[in-house]
Amino acid sequence: MSNTSGFSVSKPVALWNKPIKADFKELFKSLSKGVIDGVLGKWEEVAKDAVEATAALGLAAAPEEVAWLLIYRSLVEAIVSLVKGNQELLFEKPNEKDLELLCDRLNHSLESIELRIDQDFFSHPKDLPILEAIKTAFADWLKYFSVNQAQAQTISHRLPTYFVYALHEEWAKHPEKYACLKAKLDTPFTQANEREQSWQRYLAWLQKQVEEPMLLEAFGLKQVYVPLRAYYKQKVAGEKSEEFERRLREDDKYQRVVLDLETELEAWLEKGDRNDAIRVISGDPGSGKSSFAKIFAANQAEKGKTPVLFIPLHYFEPSDDLVDAVGKFVRDDGFLRYNPLEKDKADSHLLIIFDGLDELAMRGKIATEIAQQFVREVQRKVERFNVRETCLQVLISGRELVVQANSSDFRQPQQILHILPYFVPKDERKNYIDEQNLLQQDQRQIWWQKYGNASGRGYDCLPKELNQDNLIEITAQPLLNYLVALSFDQQNKFPTDGNLNAIYANLLTAVYQRGWDSHQHAALHGIKEKDFVRILEEIALASWHGDGRTTTVREIEAHCENSSLKSLLDKFQESAKLGVTRLLTAFYFRESGVKEQEKTFEFTHKSFGEYLTAKRIVREIKLIHKKLKDGQDDPDEGWDEREALKRWAILCGASPMDEYLFNFVLDEMRLQNVSDVRNWQQTLCHLIGFMLRHGMPMEYLTPRPDFQEENRQARNAEEALLAVLNACARVTKIVSKIKWHIPEVFGIWISRLQGQRIITDADVFCLNCLSFLDLQGCVLVFKDFAQANLQGANLVRTNLQEANLVRANLRGANLRGANLRGANLVRANLIETNLQGANLRGANLELANLERANLVRANLVRANLVRANLERVNLLQANLVEANLEGAYLVRAYLGGANLVEAYFQQANLVEANLQGANLQGVNLEGVNLQGVNLQGTYLEGENLADLNEDSGLDSDE
Template sequence: MNTTSGISVTKPIAIWNKDIKVNFRDLFKSLGKAAIDAGFSKWDSLAGDAVDTLGALGLGADTGQVAWLLIYRSLMQAMRSLVEGNKDLLVKQERNKPLLVNEIDFKALCHHLDESLQNNELVIDQNFFERPKELPIFEVIKTPFAHWLQDCGFNQAQAQAISNRLPSYFIDALNELWGNHPQDYACLKDKLNTPFTQANEREQRWRRYLAWLQKQVEEPMFLEAFGLKQVYVPLRAYYKRKVEGDKNEGFKRRVTEDEKYEQVVVDLETELEAWLEKSDRHDAIRVISGGPGSGKSSFVKIFAAKQAEKGEIFVLFITLHHFDPSDDLVDAVGKFVRDDGFLRHNPLEQDKAESRLLIIFDGLDELAMQGKIAEKTAQDFVREVQKKVDRFNGHETRLQIIVSGRELVVQANSSDFRQPQQILHILPYFITEDERENYIDDQKILEQDQRQIWWQSYGQSSGHGYMTLPPELDQGNLVEITAQPLLNYLVALSFVRGTVQFSEDSNLNVIYEDLLKAVYERGWTGYQHPAIQGIEEKDFVRILEEIALASWHGNGHTTTIQEIEDHCKNIGLKRLLDIFQEGAKLGVTRLLAAFYFRQSGVRYEEKTFEFTHKSFGEYLTARRIIRGIKRIHDELEQRDNDLDRGWDERQALAHWAILCCPSTMDEYLFNFILDELRLQTLSDVRNWQRTLCRLVSYVLLRRIPMELLSIRQDFWIENFQARNAEESLLAVLNACARLTRKISNIQCPYIDSFGIWISRLREQRLNTNVLCLKYLSFLDLKDAMLLIQDFYNSNFEGANLENAEMVFTNLVDSNLSSANLQGVNLSSANLQNANLQNANLQNANLQNANLKNANLQNANLQNANLQGADLTFVNLKQSNLNQANITRSIFIPINLEGADLREANLESAYLIQEHIEKANFQEANFDDANLRDTILEGKDLKNLRNGIR
């Protein structure tokens, strides 16, 4: 067997004279006609003709001719895939009609392609199969291919971008053809001794899969001709490292959790490559954490493609919304690869396992879309992964795993990831100079504004010519928005359209709305897709909202046609849905398919649609919820004016349950709702706030009327769903209050009503982040009975808690800034690290309360009882302690600057000597204060007081 010399590639001498169904020139002429044909109805038959068998071509076993056919077929298939994947970019205009009769460009194209295959010296050797991207004919073919694409209707930038992606598509086609027709190329295996030609079926399938991974990053983005790879910017990240020693030595205050760790900046790809190379069997899991649109999925796709191309380790990429986490990990991976179709073996089975395997699980949050039940599923999945990794790596490192997920879900599972540098937190494109002080960045990589790099790449790939971030996008809110990879791209799409007036107060929802209009108008082409003809824009948006709502009710990502139909029937959109379904079968638009949703798979024997980026589904769901609030308000108002019209509270809450009962609201959806409310008039938001107060008051008395729903569930399901609807009601009320800054006057039928309700919503904690406790700001809870409640990490900003009973209540890390706490009973309550800035605590009972590290700056503590309270390191700057009782308190104030302690009773208060030097008594007023027996070790009390005044 020849292992050194290569095969000279020659075109069959009489190829054009043989009886072939479609020759090279006619094939491209037909493709050209198809390119401006709306339906591409003949594409499949053309493809079949183009890849006819060797026997039909009449070729023998000459290795040069077989090599020519392999390249020919692969190029045809790659070009076909590229044109088909970008066909919705074509402009259907009269100017393209001459293409049907114009032979000049086709002859030129055929001439160049023919010459590139016939006259160029091509030699297939070992290097060809290992590095097929280096085939020299690409540089010859790409130019005529780009010209032909322009003749088809693509603009110059689009044609160039598509032709530049030809090598990756060629490799994918090459692997597929070799794998599907190995008998056609048997003579090449006899002639060449390469890992490719000598690979068995299993190795060939891995090669096809790895080629597919590389092709994924070349797939077109949204309504673009270029792929992710062309505009990708390498991401930065940080990991938390425990601070060595005591930064606060000599000043022994309580160190907060954040102060125990420092944030070390790394290049994300470099960090993970070093981890792979180290291959430590005791440290075989890495977690990538980031918010929505931070670039997690883009990074892991790019990383998977690069590692696959290196060929040093097998790579398996798994999106978790297509993965069954309830199974044993080995069985679940086996099911995934079988469904995926590339591999026929399970790479985790003991007798089939690879020597080195990297599995990337993308989207841990996809397992946590159904509230606490799915959070438990995510936790179980993480522990199952750890268990299997430990088993596989018992003697040597065979399996390494990367998991990506949104911050909240990763945080909820952080206790399971305790290895140093195990959790890597993605950083945005741009970090301000002030923010950089929060990081350890020895390599100064945060000094680079990556937005400038992205916009330059985008300008080149799109043909818009941007060299830097446009100055009008580098201001106000837009600085933070453009620093996030996905949002930055959405801004670019909207900026190019020129329909949004960008300013420093720009609202992200405005950009999403503009993209909705772009879909309906067919973006930049001025041509509306037949699938949505006959549907008005408002109805088109309504349908998308219902799909989003159905997805949220399902698993947050996918939904079925039946679920969409049920929602549309409930609101009278059945006729429009019928039109939409016909459109869905036609494809709607590529932007809709690639960005908003696409057909995903099958669930319960029904086809499913999925949002390919969840944030757009969340935006549409937020719109649908705001639409629901407006209708509820209008219906209640009608009933108030006419008893024969509109809804009462029960009917209104039943409608709310239809909207919100199946799923829990998360922080991301809440933020979209908040931004959508910002786009409404303030008077409307005030009216809706009053309406929602009315509904919450009814819920406190009688709960959600689940009995009015047309479809009844088992009691435990209805109870769970009612809780979801009630929490969502509280959340949206809070969103309104945050904008109006007005107290929400809910009516509690009994003093313990709210306490009972919030206990039901909070349930048993699974982690420190309980969302319902974030929605308590600006509530009227005067006289409420809230004894021994768990309000850890809650938000009571601006709330009215006057005379509330909160004895022994846990308010650690809570926000009570500007709250009215006048006369509140907080005796023995835990307020450690609480924010009480500007709070009114007049006459409050804080006896024996724990106020360590609490912020009481500008708080009013006049006549408050602080007897026995722990005030260690409390901030009392500018606070009013006039006549306050602070007897027997542990009083180690760091900051009493400007505090008013006139007539305060500090009898037997304990101020430790070493902290007196650190304390700030500047401008503090101790006039007539009772300092009898106050321990001021090492200080002369008289001199201290004289120094203060």
């Protein structure tokens, strides 16, 4: 068939006697009516009215008429979809005369456009000539509704992408209407079979996703997206002995190699190595993982080389068989009519992007295990599909902690790619290998310039008010930087201390003022801002009790009923009938499917839900404190401890707290009055003591769960008590004093909370909540406190014999007289720790940091202090008989009167150390750096002193 084949598109014959401008005039009039009447959720009717204004379209028979029908319907759907997605930006309403003139003018500008469909149209539908003209007309129409110039252009600029998607949708819904085009035009689109068409439709949807508006903005992700950088860990080159490797600090074993994330993954995809078919993107909340995954999927779809299946894992139900799970997802999603992983239907090459490994981990009681099982099933299936050639490649994204917990399964070079922030300060760049000098660029400047253009706010770089050292951590993270921009634009008082919760609070106020308090919604003035926030908190709680992101109306109603918020919810729902919740759903959550025959809503970003849940938890602490105090004054007015703990179990029992939620709770505590937090801390200490003596009152729950579920919820609630107490203590810096009714009760409790580690490197959440805790005299023999945070804790005379304290943070803790005999303290942080009189006999302190620690009269007989940092440590009269101090750093250490008989000091650094009166009998100091050392009154055997003097810089008479 000739490359020039095709035909001019005409309107149906029945309309020849009508002016061509009538079609688009009716479209713009219908759109205007939809905005003016506030139909909101009824945009389908607007689209129907606009199309059926030309009634004869449905009777078209000639190919050119059918083509016109396809184009027109797709244009209508695309424009209506754009208006629907940005309706909050449309405020003022022109009068009917102005509206008529506007529609006439817009139509006139379109009537001279000739449409022609040829070979290229279905291959490049975005290049249809009329689209440019309609974009201009559409932008002019938007400006009549007080949309500014930049916003109007941004919205209309998205029209081609929306049109392409609508084209695929219209063809898929009514294939019989367009059958004649298949015979007339020989293109990949028109001749595609059902399977190919479903892929084309899905790939068009992927491209539309990155164009959809962000929150309450006119622009989409694509308009402000900045390409991300990442790094992978590479082992330090060179042959090292096993002993040397063991002694190296973790950070010293690896180099961080910087790369452009998209370039790296495109090269990986192009290479298609069947033995290296899985890549993992790791990053903290808001680092841009999901944004990158969407952009990468859309870009690869547009290139058309490899089909891409994008799966957000919070929609995914993992099973023992990945093929079955993908099949269920595809059926529910509705785009593909077949399972692309089924043996007889599998594509020759497929990329699957699984976004949000941590979302899987939110679903069950043993979260880490679920994620681990999923990863291993993916690995098994990838190996099976790629036996002979590369048929399947997989990209997985997830939060740092979840990826770290599964890192042992990802051992290929460059397999885990860690996302880097927009900006890395100069002094931190030395920690990376950056051969392309990617880190020299401050990507915040690029983002703010794009944001300024897309929003019409005119920024050409990061505003100087935000370009401050204390705001780098926030402005360098993609999501937080955007939230900063929204908060900054509202011209509220900007929180310069960098507290993320304060920024979210600003945004909540801005959304309320924009929606509930605006003149356009005068009927809603009955909803106060505090009520607005309160309902949002309950919605967040319902989501946390579910899978962490989604919830249903029924679940929200149940939570509001339990919290005595039924009347407030009714008022809120009444407002919803007026369409105002569109503001809410645009900003914080959106419809996300169906669960048990009910519509579900999801938070657009899990951090929104975590912030609101944290506010709800702090609100409950405030209430519990008040009610317990009221109960002490008048039992008829307040609560007793059982009632308070019952309320806590209802609030925090359904789902376990994690590090991310805890950080929001901590930031929320920091926004409170410190004297109030101090009082809450005392209340929580009292409640924990009561709970440990009497148990959690789970029998008070209605309906009462079965024993296993009751036990699970009690454990979650107890851990949350400990975590929130720790948040209070971190704010007040006061040690939390709990009455332990027996010395071993804390050990029993912490074992219950921490459970069994699945892998050695995984962090245990409850062990991070032990700082500033009074554990004086507790029995903790053989306990697992690896990587625990015991900073500032009171451990006076605590029995920690043989305890595992590897990499534990004991900075500033009081361990006076503690029993640490045989304890494992490898790489522990003991800076400024009080170990006076502590028993560390045989303890392993290799690579531990004991800088400025107090070890007066400590027992360190046969202790392992290899390469330990003992700078400025006080070892007055300490017993270091046969201790191993090989390579130890003892600069300016005080060892006055210490017993160092037969201690091992090879390669130790004792510059300016004070060994006055120490016993060095049997110690070989050959090769030890003793420059400036005070050896007055020290007992030294005379052998090798001549050599020692030469090496140490000592005078011969010393």
